[in-house]
Amino acid sequence: MEKAITKVLLIDDSFEHVSFVEQTVKAGFPQASTDAALSPSDLHKYIEENHYSLILLKCALTWGTAQDIVASIHQQGHDSPVVVLGDCEREEEAVELMRQGAYDYILKTENFTTTLPVVMETVFRKYRDGRERKRLELQLKNSERMYRSLIESLHDGVCMVNRDFQIVLANQALLNHLSDGTGELIGKRCYEILQKSSKPCEDKDHPCPTREVLKTGKPASVTHSHISNSGDIVFEEMNAYPIFSEEGDITHVVEVVRDITNRKKMEEQILQKEKLAVLIEMAGATAHELNQPLTVMLPMLEQALTRIDEHHTLFNDLNTIQKQCLRMADLVKKISEITIYKTKPYVGDIQIIDINKASQPSKIVPHNLIASLLTVLDEYSVIITDESGLITYFNKHSEELLGYPAEEVVFKKDVLFFSKKEPHLKTISESRAPALEKGYCKRKKTVISQAGKEIEIDLCFAPLKDNQSQVTGFLGIGKHITHQEERSPVNN
Helix, strand or coil, rough: CCCCCCEEECCCCHHHHHHHHHHHHHCCCCEEEEEEEHHHHHHHHHHCCCCEEEEECCCCCCEEHHHHHHHHHHHHCCCCCCCEEECCCCHHHHHHHHHHHCCEEECCCCCHHHHHHHHHHHHHHHHHHHHHHHHHHHHHHHHEEEEEEEHHHCEEEEEEEEEEEEEECCCCHHHHHHCCCCCCCCCHHHHHHHHCCCCCCCCCCCCHHHHHHHHHCCCCCEEEECCCCCCCCEEEEEEEEEEEEECEEEEEEEEEECCCHHHHHHHHHHHHHHHHHHHHHHHHHHHHCCCCCHHHHHHHHHHHHHCCCCCHHHHHHHHHEEEEHHHHHHHHHHHHEEECCCCEEEECCCCECHHHHEECCCHHCCCCCCCCCCCCCCEEEEEECCCCCCCCEEEEHHHHCCCCHHHHHHCCCCCCCEECCCCCHHHHHHHHHHHHCCCCCEEEEEEEECCCEEEEEEEEEEEECCCCCCEEEEEEEEEEECCCCCCCCCCC
């Protein structure tokens, strides 16, 4: 960006007038060079070959109108500011020139030599500031575009709310999580959408992370549960992060919503497995201890009943005792065969083990009753390439997941992260069309670590575009979903 006037084009039809204007320019800007276009051919040549800090245009020309020349300059893609030197026959003509794109108009008065440098400096500063503003606006748009691509690539629902809890930004993942993927979230309040409430969450069961962030200025995390439209219990992990202004005030809060229903189910399965393991261990010990006296009592009762006449007064008592001992033996056998965790109501809200449902003959217990559970990963692998597949960004989690240091793969495009049948460049090519059509695509892929290990990931692939909507590269975000081998259950 030019910081000072360095080159000026004079458009005129008089050599004498050009010399006069040139001297005035040199007096005000000694460092500036000048070119003089005295004919259409001169003008075409200079505009074609040079860029000018400023253009001084004589209003009344013998070889063309000022309006046509201004239009021609702009049509050729030059945005150099034009100052009209005022000898127009009508004031309306000068006004029309300003409307067509001229920056200013100077009348030829006695103060012309002192006024011209001041006007030139003012116009150039206005032009320079305008270009800088456009550059910053373009940079901001590019940043917003990349940011949008990033949040749309995430599997978690993301929204940004203002201090009044109104949603100002939300990704498709959040919309998919809340509904059938259609509808509008912008302008609605987050507690209306996420919790179906008419006011911000305040109770202990549903604390509001956004309220906590606004209060403390620090990130907050909570877990909520609610009933979905289908009637199922849904668990959500909500993380909130503050966004500060330059003055240090919180202007917005970013909420990240993660469906952890499956994780909760896994945790419940783990809990049930732990209960089962404790129950089986305790039941085995209990059954063993109870079985000891029964093995003594039952034979003695059998002998006693054979020796006593059935009409004897003790016969019925001994028979009753034998039946109860046999019943106890059956209960002991069922206790020793407990394989599942089943309960039944007892008194009030108390639940006790339902022995009949919890016990099964050990011979029908499946070998792989309980599978091993996955570790829930909260991190993502992020890789950015240029359009040809050249890697330009490789984050820390990618290094840990794939085993490649960033310095070994950045600015390379022949790294085989995928199988030999599915090389990196082929994967980019296959994903290009749906990603460009939809804005992003999601699919499961198997990647190969540096050690040769196959790793299954959930991959989201999105194009990165410049301000002309031209693809400049691709963004890939992967989530590790490789499952562990199944483990055997606890057996009797």
